[in-house]
Amino acid sequence: MQLIEAGQIIGSHEQTPADPAFAQGTAHTQGQYRPIDEGVVPIQDMGFIHADAAYDVVSASAGYLFRMQEHLDRFNASCEKFHLENPYTDEETVEILTNLVKLAGLRDAYIWWAVTRGKMLGERGSMEFENRFYAFVTPYLFIMNDEQRRNGANLIISQDYRRIPPDSVDPTAKNFHWMDMKLSVFEAAGRGGDWSVLTDGEGLLTESPGCNIFLIHDGVVKTPATDCLEGITRQTVLELATDLGLETVVGDVYASELESCDEAFLTSTAGAIMPASHVNGAALAPHAGPGELTTQLHNLYWERRWDGWHGEAIDYSTPVAGFELAHPA
Ligand code: PLP
Secondary structure: OOOOOHHHHHOOOOOOOOOHHHOOOEEEEOOEEEEHHHOOOOOOOHHHHHOOEEEEEEEEEOOEEEOHHHHHHHHHHHHHHOOOOOOOOHHHHHHHHHHHHHHHOOOOEEEEEEEEEEEEOOOOOOOOEEEEEEEEEEEOOOOOOHHHHHHOEEEEEEEEEEOOOOOOOOOOOOEOOOHHHHHHHHHHHHOOOOEEEEEOOOOEEEEEOOEEEEEEEOOEEEEEOOOOOOOHHHHHHHHHHHHOOOEEEEEOOEHHHHHOOOEEEEEEOOOEEEEEEEEOOEEOOOOOOOOHHHHHHHHHHHHHHHOOOOEEEOOOOOOOOOOOOOOOO
16 A cells, blocks of 8 residues: 555645735734734743743644544643633634634645743732733644655654653643754754654653654554653544554553564654654664555545544635734735
8 A cells, every 4th residue: 555645635625815915824913813924922922931831733634624622622721731721712712723724725734823821910920921822824734744754754762862751841731842852853863863752761652742653563553651742643543543453552662662663653733644664773664664554544544534534624615704914915
């Protein structure tokens, strides 16, 4: 079976922006819809200064929002863990995100939103803040480029960085703490790899920058249970694997198991299932390239998405109510 190419995933769906200014994407900041490059953050926002924020990312494919309610539930849980309050209700949040997709006219979209601590109110040290909402939408994007997807990535298990412990920053709350992950990607590049995987420092795998990690060995699909974000794509892959009749295990996964498995892949909203071909430079299988079961999971994922599986159809026929471009071109 051949892996469905990125061009097929995103290229077959047209884009008709409400205004040419939205062709690169749209943003919603300070209560207004804007062309993406005009979306701004006030410099004193604590989200910017201290990474003091919660966020989430959902995607649209072929005009369907994917598992919106699950993303919203996870986002609300992240906000609660960080004592943040979304100034918008759930309904308003979904309306803003949908409007951003409609204004950009995208069928396949990457949809990001956050609530930051915002601006301090009153005296310093008062702990009173005006929490703020930000969102943007761009054409759908993949963490891995086409060549990496087609050939499978070389994953490097980081030696220099460990994933921040859950009792420092809770990884189940989607957060802006990225420096351990970012620096591990530099390490991976320095070691000739494409992307990194982090352990807990004790030999157990956690996750990867922006992704969950999976391996397949003797037909069993395994992913770490803890010290990672409970990815919506991870959940989706566990369901797909079950539908394909594969055994799934969510538990402790050792770094050594990744080095000796049959197949491995990363999962993320930004790219869905991204196959690995090598771990620490060594090929996983004699043929290298994406594994057979990974390819089956990957293709099933996209075929179901195009059919609207777990999807909410976006109504592109109705204009965005009350919308006027702030600065007409
Ligand atoms: N782990 C981390 C650290 C992430 O940032 C992400 C997504 O951005 C994921 C895992 C994958 O989660 P999901 O599949 O919900 O996008």
